[in-house]
Amino acid sequence: MQYSIIVDNRERNLTILEGLEKNGMGIMLAQLPVGDYIVSDRMCVERKTATDFEKSIMDARLFDQLERMSKSFAKPILIVEGSDGDFLLSKNVIVGTTVAAFTDFNVQVLRSKDEEETALMLSKLAEREQSTGKREPRILGLKRANTTYDWQVLILSSMPGIGPKLAKDLIKHFKTIKNVVLADQKELQKVDKIGKKKAEQVHQILNAVMEDPEEELVLE
Numbered sequence: 001m002q003y004s005i006i007v008d009n010r011e012r013n014l015t016i017l018e019g020l021e022k023n024g025m026g027i028m029l030a031q032l033p034v035g036d037y038i039v040s041d042r043m044c045v046e047r048k049t050a051t052d053f054e055k056s057i058m059d060a061r062l063f064d065q066l067e068r069m070s071k072s073f074a075k076p077i078l079i080v081e082g083s084d085g086d087f088l089l090s091k092n093v094i095v096g097t098t099v100a101a102f103t104d105f106n107v108q109v110l111r112s113k114d115e116e117e118t119a120l121m122l123s124k125l126a127e128r129e130q131s132t133g134k135r136e137p138r139i140l141g142l143k144r145a146n147t148t149y150d151w152q153v154l155i156l157s158s159m160p161g162i163g164p165k166l167a168k169d170l171i172k173h174f175k176t177i178k179n180v181v182l183a184d185q186k187e188l189q190k191v192d193k194i195g196k197k198k199a200e201q202v203h204q205i206l207n208a209v210m211e212d213p214e215e216e217l218v219l220e
Helices: 014-022 051-056 063-073 091-105 115-132 148-157 164-176 177-181 197-207
Strands: 004-008 026-030 043-049 075-083 108-110
Touching: 004 014, 004 115, 014 115, 014 164, 043 051, 043 063, 043 115, 051 075, 063 075, 063 091, 063 197, 075 091, 075 115, 091 108, 108 115, 148 164, 148 177, 164 177, 177 197
Parallel strands: 004 026, 043 075, 075 108
Antiparallel strands: none
């Protein structure tokens, strides 16, 4: 039986991806609404390096992430990657945040020394969760599209680099998805937060001609 993990397409750590494949994991890429990895229908994992973990504490972003994970999955997990020497905040703050993650948000915090250990940890979690054959990973936490506007936002936000906020800005500026498709790169750059590189990427995706159905469009 092959186990699989859904990986957020913005979390492309090659060391972890290679480690997952080495451990026999099937990998599916998707833009996840919460977490970086989904290992079962009830378990998602957020990965943070020691530096990311501390930054997210200081700007309070961490607790919003923990809350959304807790509301979407029964078994949310936070993997904090790095050795004790990598932390700059006091031990009291680190331990206190770890305890708060579990007591306030039901998020289990696991420690990993590096990417290789993180990949192994993710693989073992997937094996334990999926071994019964009843807990395959699936994406939860997606907002259901009810109106035409919801569907427009959902379609555009599924593109790499285009989240819900930018999708709404595109619809506000161009009025229809058809107009977004017909827009050239200079027109796309008139939307706030869309620079030259992102405009090129969006234009390429919307206008690429696939002569071979099996051909894959590779984006940098």
